[in-house]
Amino acid sequence: MxxxxxxxxxxxxxxxxxxxxxxxxxxxxxxxxxxxxxxxxxxxxxAAYGYPVSMASDPIEKKPLYHFFPGREILSVGTAGCNLSCTFCQNHTISQSAVEDIPGPGYVAPLSVVTRAVSLPGNIGIAYTYNEPVVWYEYMYDIAVKARERGLKNVVVSNGYINRRPLAELLEIADAFNIDLKSFSDIFYRDVAGGSLAPVKSALKAIRKRGLHLEITHLVVTGLNDDERMFREMTGWLAGELGRDTVLHISRYFPSWRCDVPATPLPVMERFYNLAAGSLNYVYTGNMPPSPGGSDTRCAGCSRVVIRRSGYSTDAAGVDTNGNCRKCGTKIVVAG
Ligand code: SF4
Known part of the structure; x- marks a missing residue:
């Protein structure tokens, strides 16, 4: 081990x-x-080092990342375990298990993951995802170092519940993050997720300070974190501390694991979308039928639709090869 x-x-x-x-x-x-x-x-x-339980090529939009190499594929890897215990976890079969409880392909060395990523046509890199990669930090780190040596991108999909020192090292080898900001209430973090809010805020600020690509996912759970005042406070903080260009994915909840409150009503999703769009330039809704503007990207400079999305199909014709709006030149995405 x-x-x-x-x-x-x-x-x-x-x-x-x-x-x-x-x-x-x-x-x-x-x-x-x-x-x-x-x-x-x-x-x-x-214990999870070298034991992935899931490895697949996914559209980068599935992480979700909408402003990082849109339309491209990324080899996605996950193991078992999590340092939070959200009652509504949609991946609880792997997140709330030990690695020995889940059948997998057996030992896969970091270099083997990288070799596979390199062999996939059009693949941009490796995403550490499916379960919380912080808890298999060493495996992620060793893969990421080798991936960077081969010119691949490293994408970390995380709850951001990590201490300062390991995060600082991770920032040296990561290229992009999607951080799941579960609520702006410490009580919610404590009672529903089994953690606390402050470390997640610190992680978000550290990622932004380091200048890495950052998108945020926020799941709206009926009756648990759908308070409008708190949501306004959260989006205001994101805009003020991280900038208006911070990308926010508002995701619709469905009953899962230990949480059986009803799915987030669509009118609530639309209201939250409109609230967030008042503070942030790039807001999307997920896990629901497309709402007006909910998955397309509009340029923050000239308001033109520059990326159209339908499911995981992406048309980025409005963006040039440098990732800028073709009409007004506003920076939209990180592009290859
Ligand atoms: S402190 Fe260490 S052992 Fe405990 S949950 Fe966090 S990563 Fe796991």
Whole structure:
């Protein structure tokens, strides 16, 4: 098994994991809250290292990233475990499991993942996704270093619940992030997601400060985080701290795992879309039939539709090869 990074030892065989803000104290033979970091004899091991449970080529729009190489494919990799425990998790079969509980292809070395990515025609890189990649940080990191050496892009799809030091190293090898901002309420994070809000805000600011591509997903869950005042506060913070060009994907909730409140009503999605569009230039809705303007990209400079989307089919004819609006030159996307 691969030894973990970011942990401290004490006088006994107990260890403290320093990878995410939970700071799990793990006794010999035990696992952290994420189920994939294991204390064996006073050393911490990354149990998911080398054991993907899912690997597939996906449209980049599926991550979702709408302003990063639109229309291209990316090899997507996930393992098991998560450091949060959202009651509505739509990937709970992998996120709330240990890696040994899920059948997979067996050991896949980081270089093998990269070799596969390089062999896929038109593939831009590797996305660390499906479950929370922070909990398999070492595997992600080792793949990402080799991927960059081969000219591939690294895309991290994460809840942003990570400590400062591992994040700082990740920022050196990542190219783009989609961060799932679950709520702007610390109580929601504590009671529904099993975490806290402040570290996620810090991660968002660090990614923005580093100048990496950043998009945000926010799932609106009926009765749990659909308070308009809080949503306004969140979008205002995004615009003020991260900038009006911050891309926001508002996603519709459907009952899943331990959460059986009804699906987000479509009028709520439309209202939230309109609220967000008052603060941010690029807002999209997901998991629902297209609403007016809900999945196309309009240039923030001249308002023309520059990218049209239908499902995962993308027509970026309004954007030039540098990623700028063909009519007014406004920067729209990161493009190859
Ligand atoms: S990464 Fe896992 S073991 Fe480490 S602190 Fe977070 S939940 Fe605990």
């Amino acid at each position: 691969h030894q973990a990074r970011f942990y401290s030892t004490g006088a006994s065989s107990e260890v403290t994991c320093r990878l995410c803000p939970h700071s799990c104290r793990i006794e010999d033979g035990g696992k952290g809250k994420c189920r994939v970091r294991v204390n064996i004899g006073g050393l911490l091991f990354a």
